[in-house]
Structure formats: C-alpha cells, structure tokens
Amino acid sequence: MYKILKKRTLGPKIREYVIEAPDVARVAKAGQFIVLRLHERGERIPLTIVGTDLDTGGVTLVVQEVGKSTQEMGDRFHEGDTILDFAGPLGEPTEIENFGTVICVGGGVGIAPLYPIVQALKKAGNTVIGIVGYRSHDLMFYHDEFVAACDELHVMTNDGSFGGKGFVSDPLREILESGRDVARVWAIGPAIMMKVCSDVTRPFDVRTIVSLNSVMIDGTGMCGGCRVEVGGVTKFGCVDGPEFDGHKVNFDLLISRQEYYAHEEACALERYMTEAGEGAST
C-alpha cells in the first residue's frame, strides 16, 4: 500500500499527488514513469514522474481526470489514503548534458513531466527557453515553477486569456526563425502537439525529443501494447522510450492506437459517473 502524502488541485480536473514510495524516489530520474493501480479491480495507469523528494520518499505526479480511473482517483482518493500498487521507475531517463541553449515545450498536462527535465537541463548548465501552452487561463498550473526554472518563458493560451494567443508551436517557430542557436528541443504534451512541434523543428534540423504516452499494461516490456513506429522500426514505448526522436515518430499511428479503447473508456466513465451520481443522491 502506498500513502498519498499530499494532494492538491491545480485546475479543473487536474490534480497533483505526492505518493510515498521511497524506493522509487531514491533512484527516479527525469523522463521516467511509474505504473499505479488504485484498488483490486483497478487498471494499471502509467504516469510520468514529475518530481521526487528524498526526505519524505514522495513521488510527485500530476493527473488529468480524463477517464474512469483518473476521475475515481480524483473523487475518492484523498490525502492520507493509500493506493494499492505503485511500481517504478520505468523507462529510460532523459538524456541530460550541457547542450547549450535548449527549448522545452509543454502542452496542457504534459507541462508537468516537462518540469523535472527543465530543472535537470538547467542544473546541467543549459540556457533553457520554456514554452508552455494551456487552453485557457483557468487551466494554468506550475507557472511560478517554470518562471523560476527557465531562463526565458513564453506562455501561450489558445484563447489569449493569458500570455500570447495561439499555440506553443508559434513561439517555437519564431525563436528558430530568429536564428538563435538552439541545440535541442523537448516537446511533451498531446500527441498532436508533439507532432506539430516536430514538424516545426524539422526544417531547422534541431534534434527534437518527444515523450510518448502510448497505451500499455505492464510498462516493463511484456505486453507490447505500447509499440510505436520510430524511423520505420517498431519500438516499445515502455522500455525503449518513453522519449524518442520526434522527427522519426509515426504520430498518426500513435494517435490511432491511443484511440483503440475510446468506446470502452467512454462506457466505463459513464457507468462510473452514473453510479457516483446515484451515490451522491442517497
């Protein structure tokens, strides 16, 4: 059993959890993920690590409530409660060294796992340009953290309610077009955002790393459900990734595979919400 040391709401349907898992906290590196399971009937949920605290043994995660399990986690699992299973760290860590000037692009909830990468790159001596994008002002989180961690920060909202109006790919393109010497780009967020960012950087020949959140069960190389096509070769997101060269990833295949269980996921969520609603009315 793994205790929830802290829980706070970052925005509508976005929560941050700190889970007590000292084994994992001690060794986890930026870019790696964990798999958790809430209860006996739960599914295995892969989540990229956002932070670790050696003193408390805490592992920080940010969860967007998009399906039945994440919704249930938000509704029913509170500070002091325990979750049944928590295993990690899994996957290959981010390659961190002093590259020079780097751009870290985060979209939506992908901003959370980008944060430890930004911190590690900064610590390694890089000049870090952050670009973060949200749908609108009320969904913003980790703004202060990114201001503190980045040398330069560009905030975009789709509706212009904060920062620039538009998409994260806009400032990314502008910076590259301005001729600044950018050694490497990270882009983490929805698949479509990572695809667009990779398309933007391709003509500039800047190596672009993306973190793929493919569907997986075990997260350790056993199921092959997370297979992705990178440079025409099949790779497993869990053990070969989760980070890959964005210029080589077949994003259309990734997006298609992410949607395979859309119907089942919608049914499960609807069933849960109906039950939760009935529970609330009694």
Added chain:
Amino acid sequence: MIVEKQIPMREQAPDVRGRNFNEVPYGYSEDEAVLEAERCLQCKTAPCVAGCPVGIDIPGFIEHVKNRRFADAVSVIKGDNALPAVCGRVCPQENQCQGVCTLGVRFEPVAIGRLERFCADWEAEHEACLPEIAPETGKRIAVIGAGPAGLTAAGELRKLGHTITVFELLHEAGGVLMYGIPEFRLPKAIVRREIDALRQMGVDIQVNKVIGQIRKVDELLDDGYDAVFVGTGAGLPRFLGVPGESLNGVYSANEFLTRTNLMAAYRFPEYDTPIRVGERVVTVGGGNVAMDSARTALRLGAKESIIVYRRSEDELPARGEEVHHAKEEGIRFQLLTNPVEFMGEDGRLKAVRCLRMELGEPDEGGRRRPVPIKGSEFEIEIDNAIIAIGNGPHPLIPQTTKDLELNRWGNIVADSETGQTSKRAVFAGGDIVTGAATVIEAMGAGKRAAAAIAAFLAENDT
C-alpha cells in the same frame, strides 16, 4: 487384471465451456483417484521419476493414494514440488512422466498428472501440509521474479532454513501462472493458494519491486544478500515483422492474455481494464500460448477463432490435451499457413493475407521446415489477430547487470545443472536462460539452482 484405459476425468461440455472462464476439467473424486492409482504397476525401475523435471517420487505418492492416505500422498509430492496444483494442470505429462510410464508401453499410461492434481486439490479442501523448515541459517537470498523458477527456488531454499526475499515487478506474484495461463486452465485462486503456502513457510514476497531500477543485482549483493537467483522469464513478445502489425486489433499474446488473466478484462467493466474482441479472430502460432489465446478469444465472444500455424498438425508444439480441448470447443486449425501482411482501414485491422506452406527438409531442431507455396496467397477477413510466436528474454536484468554474460539472443548464460552465471553468487534459471519453455522445466531449473546455491553458501560459510 489391468485396467487398460485411464479413468476419465469429467469435464465441462465443450459447447458450454467455450462461453465461460470456469475450469474445463472437474478433477477426480476420491474413488476415481483410487481406481486410477490402482493401475500403477509400482515397477521397480520407475522411469516416471526420471521423467519428472523435479524428480517427484511418483510411485510413492501413488501408493498412498491407492491406500487412501491422501495427506501422506501430498507430503510426498510436496517434498519435491512446491506447486503441485499447478503442475498437475499444466505440465506436459505426455512427454515427461507419463511418456515413459511402464504401463504405457502396452496400455494407456497412469494418469500421473491427474493424480497429482487430485492430491493438491484434496489438500486445499483439507488441512494444509507445510513442509518442515530447517533451523534458520541467517543466510539471505534474493530471488528476482516470482514466476515458476523463482518461486520454486524460493521454496526449496526456505526449506533449508535460509531467509528468502522474492522481488516481483508486477502487482501480483505468479509470473506466467497469473498473467499468461488462463483461468479456465489454471484457476487463479489455485495459484494464489500455492503462493500463500510459500508465504506461510516464511518466504517474503514483495510485489511492485522493479529490480534493475530500484536496486541493481550488484547492489543487492552489497545490501548483504549472500546470493541472487534471477528468474525473470521470457517477457518480451516477438512479432512476425510483417507489414500492418501495429494496426489496432493486432495483439501480442502477452497483451491479450495479460489483459484477460492478470487484469480480469473478461469482467470489464466491473474490472477497469478493457479488451476488444470482434467476430473473427486469428491466432498465429501453434504452442500452448496460441491454444490459450484462441480459446480465450472464443470465451470473450468471438464467433470464429482460428489458429494459423505454418507447419502441420504433427509439429504443433502445444500439449496434446490443449489441442484436443481447442478442437472440441470449435477452434478452427488453418495449418501450413503463414501470415505475410495485416491489412487495415483507418488504422483498424480488416484482414490478414496468408501464404500456404508445404513441409521441406528438417531444420536444425529436427522439425520439417515450412516452405511457402508460390502463388498461394489468400486473405482471411478478421477483426483481431493475436501473435503467439514466442517471447524474448525480459530485458531489465540483462540490461542493468554488469559483467553478466548473455548469449546472442540476450538470454543469461548459466550452467544447466547449477544455474551459475558468469557472476559470482549470481544464479539464473527458467526462461531467462533457456528461452520460452514450460512451467515445469523452469521449476526444475529453480530447484537445481537452489541446490547449487545451498552448496555455494555452505562452501562460503565463514
């Protein structure tokens, strides 16, 4: 007078069981077991014992069954085998103990597997028989992987009084017994019961522990473990390497079975993990895993479940009983057929294109090599495909352990008798060494390694 045929084991009718996940055979009653035990000749040579990878005293336990001393029979089995309820169900007895049974020379061999299963189930319904544990030695052994090899090594070493910690990376111990072999062939309650018995013996089993990440093998030795046993299995699913294999609807057998067994997706939405099975499902492969997958697909609602295998029926590597059960349930066998492409529409699988094969010269393994017949391509419209052509070694320990010798497939190189690897105090056994094999072979390797570890500890006793 010798009864020529085995006492049959009652089982669910094929048309009923093809739609449920309950176990197929019901097992022997006490009277049936005694009748079958009476068929044993108690021959002096007892070739069956040598035919058993863990060397169970088979005539010994059968004699007890014959005399209705069932508890004694259980004790005899458990002296050599920590997981009898499992082995009685999944061992390929026809190639092992029963394959060499003296009675089998003229008649049907003694149904040793069914008798073993009977004894284990009898124990579950009566009092548990825990083996004696030697006085504590204070020696600590880390076992990585709670599958058949690791659990067997753990049980054997614990009996000798050593302190055992088993590290499992999934959320439940059992390895392939939990995630791979289906409920209808090996009920999960039975696996849990056998694992609980190990816990009662004092084996510490820790789940959710990703060794290789949280601690590397060398660090475990630094932590004060006197020896390490690696039994991490064949985890990495192989694919055919043909176009379209990443289309939605194509599963590895590992994914298909893990969703269904470990995650109980057959009970979705009561359980949270979903699975999708359409009307027509093709399983590629001819081993036990392929039979399990095809039969699982049927139970998940497929109207037609087809095995596609590139050789002929004689070469099917699956247990005879599995092939027999699959046929009874209506699984169609499309033999001498090899898929060359999966075809889809909007990312969804629609059909598989296959080539017909014929058998040519024997390969290095002695099986006749399948050769494609020119111009024989044809298509089967399908909703799902399950690729059950084997697994490579689980990569985590090989990749994260320094100076551990591997073969060209990435399996750990270990002595076949002792399990000794290229690293001092590190032993390995099961599929991580041999590549995908059977549960009982992994258990045999675990048992031999346990003996070697015990000898190693004795030699290094200070």
